[in-house]
Amino acid sequence: MFGTSGIRGQVGRDVTASLALSVGRAVGTAGYDRVVVGRDVRESGATLLDALSAGLRECGSDVVDVGVEATPTIARAVEWLEADAGVVITASHNPPTDNGIKLWTPSGKAFGPERRAEITEIVEFESYDLAAWDGLGERTARTGARAHHREALRSAVDVDDSLEVVVDVGNGAGAITAEALAELGCHVTTLNGQPDGSFPGRPSEPTAETLEALQTVVAGTDADVGIAHDGDADRMVAVDETGTFVPKDSLLALFAREAAEDGTRVAAPVDTSLAVEDTLSAVGASLTRTRVGDVYVAERATEPDVVFGGEPSGAWIWPEQTLCPDGPLAACRLVELVADRGPLSELVASIETYPIRRTSVDVGDKRAVMEAVRSRVLESYDDVDAMDGVRVDVGDGWFLLRASGTQPLVRVTAEARAEERADVLFEEARAIVTDAAE
The missing domain is CATH 3.40.120.10 (Alpha-D-Glucose-1,6-Bisphosphate, subunit A, domain 3)
Incomplete structure (x- = not known):
């Protein structure tokens, strides 16, 4: 459900009012009693924010709506308004067809893997803690965040x-x-x-x-x-x-x-x-x-x-x-x-730069492709970091093969201190992905 930057996808297909309602219920169920919410300028955000707020209130959480603002404005408002969490309805840099949901802690840090996993589990099992008729949360508008x-x-x-x-x-x-x-x-x-x-x-x-x-x-x-x-x-x-x-x-x-x-x-x-x-x-x-x-x-x-x-x-x-x-x-x-x-x-x-190459390879099953890529790289190279995809350090340069968090793509990046070496590493890295995809 969550990618590298929250939940994102096409409105009406991947991101719906039903999903927003479920996420709101899950956040309320997880014990976040006071939640700051806001959205970016996308019109679909109004509907999604209403649904999310309804889910929060159904589970007893109070909602503080700061309106249409920049994501950092809303994220900073969580601590300022003494809330337990924040939710922004946004797809950030994605096209207008998309929207999304991103969750924030009072420190300004987005929800990490453990918090995201908790929300995902509640949504998947529909284990919502719905409030009684007299325990619904309140929704209030608040100015001044900007x-x-x-x-x-x-x-x-x-x-x-x-x-x-x-x-x-x-x-x-x-x-x-x-x-x-x-x-x-x-x-x-x-x-x-x-x-x-x-x-x-x-x-x-x-x-x-x-x-x-x-x-x-x-x-x-x-x-x-x-x-x-x-x-x-x-x-x-x-x-x-x-x-x-x-x-x-x-x-x-x-x-x-x-x-x-x-x-x-x-x-x-x-x-x-x-x-x-x-x-x-x-x-x-x-x-x-x-x-x-x-x-x-x-x-x-x-x-x-x-x-x-x-x-x-x-x-x-x-x-x-x-x-x-x-x-x-x-x-x-x-x-x-x-x-x-x-x-x-x-x-x-004043910054010395080096030739860097980047591209993306369309793949059918990025998880299977990356498993094949990882196996091939570990067999062929010594200095490999598998923290996020596979990054290979060859001394005078490096390359990274990493699955996209939101699309069926494997991203290929290569850099070296010399042009020709960067080209060689880039082609070598891209070939690993294309061979695995085939």
Whole structure:
């Protein structure tokens, strides 16, 4: 039922009001008595949120509805409103046909494997603890979650210079970023600022290919930096002052270097570039690798010497602030970095990068294919990490073969310090998957 980032799928097929009702009942049955709920801008979210809230109330839980907000705004509100859990109806960067459900703890960390397993078991066995007629929970609306989040951003960031920033909201729930940057003294221009769950301005996932308008506007103006979010603003990516998309691994390395100091660690998943590891090594810090998924990065970030966690997907976690990926916080931190250290293009150029190759292979049964892949890799290579898929370290490079958490795909990633070596590793890795699929 749960993937790497909660429950997601096509509305009316995978994600239905019936499912939302069941999840709400399960969360209430599991003993979460006060639950903060909210949603992103997708119209299907209204129906799903009503069903989820009904399930919670049926099992005696009180529901605090903070409305349509960014996922990090809702996740942060769980602790602020002294709730036991939070639920966001969102499909994040997925297309408008999709929606989903993500569960949060008061620390800002998404529900981990044990909590998810508990909810799944209750739903599968329909072992709901329904309240008596006079024990139903209440549903109340609560304003102020965004203001609380903005205040946290202002307290965490200090921008001395008034920078020109372009924020591409992507028709999603991330308007808080433009508001917070304006309050920090920046001159902000927004693109695709009208909330619309059909995402008419561009696809919800912000990539170099989907951010053509942002790149053009930044390049054609005096803007110092461009910011873009996905539909629920848990992700943040950037464009430098020349209008060039900043590679996500480079952005991860920049954030990691700024947060780290001698003897500390940074958490990032198994598909993270060597560039991050080398950048941290230069300042006496180290990289600790996790499974793919912000919940696993957040879990590692609870360890005392881990000062930052990030994923190349665009999810950034500063544990001293919150354990949820906070796109608006990342945007404010990046603007602060540019104001303090100079042009983003120069900062990016200071990160030594290496050729990295990525693709996905369609497979019929990804579980069976990965079993064959794992067997082949363990027989053929010495340095293998099977924490999440199989990652092979060959000294001058590495490759990762990993099943998608939401689609019938096996993802192939390879990186080396030389172009030709990266190509060889990539073809070698892809052949392992295609042979196993056949």
